[in-house]
Amino acid sequence: MRAKEIVLISGKGGTGKTTVTSSFVWWMHNNNYNFVIADADVDAADMHLLLKPQIKRKEYFTGKSIAKINTESCISCDLCKQYCRFDAIDIIDGNYVVNPFRCDGCGLCKLVCPVDSAIDMIPQTVGEWYISDTNSGKMVHAKLYPGAENSGNLVTMVKHQAHLIADEANIPYIIVDGPPGIGCPVTSSLSGASYAVVVSEPTFSAIHDMERAVDTAFHFRVPVGLVLNKASLNDKNAQAIKEYAEKKGIPFLGSIPFSKCIVDALVNGKFALEGCPELTENFEKIFKKILEEVK
Amino acid sequence: MKIAIASGKGGTGKTTFATLFAHAIRPSTYVDADVEEPNGHIFLKPEIEEEKDFSELVPKIIDEKCTFCGICADECPYKALVILKPTKKWLFFPELCHSCGICAYVCPVKGALVEVPKKKGVIRKGKAGNIKFMEGILNLGEPTPVPLISSLLREIDEKDQNVIIDAPPGTSCPVVETLGFADFVLLVSEPTPFGIYDLSLAVELTRDLKKPFAIIENKYNPDNHLLEDYAKKENIDILYRLPFEEEIAKSYSKGELPFERFEESLRQLYEEIKRRVK
Numbered sequence: 001m002r003a004k005e006i007v008l009i010s011g012k013g014g015t016g017k018t019t020v021t022s023s024f025v026w027w028m029h030n031n032n033y034n035f036v037i038a039d040a041d042v043d044a045a046d047m048h049l050l051l052k053p054q055i056k057r058k059e060y061f062t063g064k065s066i067a068k069i070n071t072e073s074c075i076s077c078d079l080c081k082q083y084c085r086f087d088a089i090d091i092i093d094g095n096y097v098v099n100p101f102r103c104d105g106c107g108l109c110k111l112v113c114p115v116d117s118a119i120d121m122i123p124q125t126v127g128e129w130y131i132s133d134t135n136s137g138k139m140v141h142a143k144l145y146p147g148a149e150n151s152g153n154l155v156t157m158v159k160h161q162a163h164l165i166a167d168e169a170n171i172p173y174i175i176v177d178g179p180p181g182i183g184c185p186v187t188s189s190l191s192g193a194s195y196a197v198v199v200s201e202p203t204f205s206a207i208h209d210m211e212r213a214v215d216t217a218f219h220f221r222v223p224v225g226l227v228l229n230k231a232s233l234n235d236k237n238a239q240a241i242k243e244y245a246e247k248k249g250i251p252f253l254g255s256i257p258f259s260k261c262i263v264d265a266l267v268n269g270k271f272a273l274e275g276c277p278e279l280t281e282n283f284e285k286i287f288k289k290i291l292e293e294v295k
Numbered sequence: 296m297k298i299a300i301a302s303g304k305g306g307t308g309k310t311t312f313a314t315l316f317a318h319a320i321r322p323s324t325y326v327d328a329d330v331e332e333p334n335g336h337i338f339l340k341p342e343i344e345e346e347k348d349f350s351e352l353v354p355k356i357i358d359e360k361c362t363f364c365g366i367c368a369d370e371c372p373y374k375a376l377v378i379l380k381p382t383k384k385w386l387f388f389p390e391l392c393h394s395c396g397i398c399a400y401v402c403p404v405k406g407a408l409v410e411v412p413k414k415k416g417v418i419r420k421g422k423a424g425n426i427k428f429m430e431g432i433l434n435l436g437e438p439t440p441v442p443l444i445s446s447l448l449r450e451i452d453e454k455d456q457n458v459i460i461d462a463p464p465g466t467s468c469p470v471v472e473t474l475g476f477a478d479f480v481l482l483v484s485e486p487t488p489f490g491i492y493d494l495s496l497a498v499e500l501t502r503d504l505k506k507p508f509a510i511i512e513n514k515y516n517p518d519n520h521l522l523e524d525y526a527k528k529e530n531i532d533i534l535y536r537l538p539f540e541e542e543i544a545k546s547y548s549k550g551e552l553p554f555e556r557f558e559e560s561l562r563q564l565y566e567e568i569k570r571r572v573k
Contacts, residue, residue, distance in 0.1 A: 111370075184439060233544055
């Protein structure tokens with residue numbers, strides 16, 4: 001059977017996605033569950049800082065191709081610049097050049113170019129992905145090079161590798177630490193997921209973003225549950241989040257109080273749950289509920 | 296001058312700092328380029344005076360003229376079009392389309408594939424006292440925020456002074472697009488291992504882009520030297536610190552910020568950045 005894929009997202013960054021995910025992983029391991037870990041926040045992957053993976057396999061990730069104009073062959077007809085929808089072609093010192101950060105790699109410039117060899121599409125190495133061993137099991141993670149695009153495809157690759165490992169060893173769960181936002185990397189994280197856990201906090205900003213994240217999950221028909229982190233920060237907003245869950249018909253999985261202990265645990269390189277045993281009940285309730293939900 | 300407020304990690308306090316800063320140096324312009332999750336409006340509470348759609352062109356196939364040859368689908372680099380030749384049907388997946396225009400270019404039949412605008416988000420403008428406010432809001436499920444960010448930042452007027460651009464999190468294309476418009480970059484970080492690791496990625500990117508930059512330390516705790524040590528090692532200045540206080544977190548949660556408290560010191564910070572940009 002295909003492994004159940006549980007994805008943690010938040011909309012807003014910094015609500016505690018990775019804190020919850022890493023504690024989830026730590027708890028599952030201590031309770032003898034088998035799982036593969038996937039860090040899909042390839043822009044700013046942080047799980048490895050806690051899980052200290054030993055890299056067993058490293059691969060380069062080739063993203064989209066980017067146009068390159070050969071100055072010698074270019075006849076400066078200007079057609080590529082006129083057609084490019086991404087405004088990626090600049091004239092520098094009289095030469096036509098492609099701005100690699102803006103080029104989307106569609107290749108229209110090459111199609112419209114009247115000279116055979118003036119434009120080449122060059123595949124880009126945009127990151128690396130790894131399969132590693134951790135104390136809690138296998139982990140797939142990646143690093144997107146700064147400034148690179150196509151993180152959605154890299155996320156898809158990370159999840160794909162995690163499923164290959166799970167299929168081979170008959171592992172029932174894949175735990176995915178998702179990226180912030182609602183854009184391409186998030187939709188890639190949600191695509192094919194069995195369950196999305198949205199980690200929120202009782203701040204206006206996080207509520208606003210949570211609603212967008214939940215709607216994005218709905219858009220991809222992924223069932224959702226809500227976790228409220230830093231709950232004690234604002235009772236009124238905490239209540240509003242619970243009411244929102246009820247109104248939307250999504251399960252409220254539980255809450256974690258605002259705690260300096262968690263910050264200290266992370267600063268010392270510990271899992272939140274490991275460093276704050278007084279929060280065991282809070283975390284455990286959430287984790288058990290998630291596993292019930294994905295049954 | 297345009298200052299971009301960025302950070303590798305989300306939730307380090309970009310918007311907190313950006314709105315405090317825009318308020319301190321008013322008259323100013325605050326631009327929320329985090330179009331996936333724009334939050335600046337929560338704190339600045341602007342009156343919106345203008346809202347316009349952000350659209351891009353997507354294909355529409357005219358059944359009577361289409362010969363279902365399939366060239367558009369074959370050439371689409373994003374696999375957003377499917378042509379079913381036997382049943383003479385076509386499918387379009389708008390969430391995959393990047394509006395590159397190849398389909399229209401390659402279509403051999405005149406008028407069989409036309410491009411029509413599709414709304415992908417909105418750009419809103421308004422005022423919060425003497426802060427000019429601008430933001431972009433991306434529609435859910437859209438593949439890339441870059442064109443909207445680009446369009447939003449082009450709306451910054453040459454006459455707009457003291458421009459603060461609130462950047463998206465991360466270090467990928469949307470951030471590159473945003474930093475491209477800035478004269479100076481402030482990277483907001485926090486003294487945790489996650490914060491510093493993500494900051495190091497943002498530093499790498501900002502250096503690649505050859506933008507002058509400095510660090511803002513948020514959630515500062517005088518007993519914790521993690522960020523200070525990193526900055527020293529990398530030879531980067533920490534130009535400002537916001538303390539780690541539950542009170543600030545609590546007012547933030549209500550959509551409020553202690554604007555007056557940091558006003559004077561933030562004005563001094565602005566003078567310092569001006570000196571550095573000159």
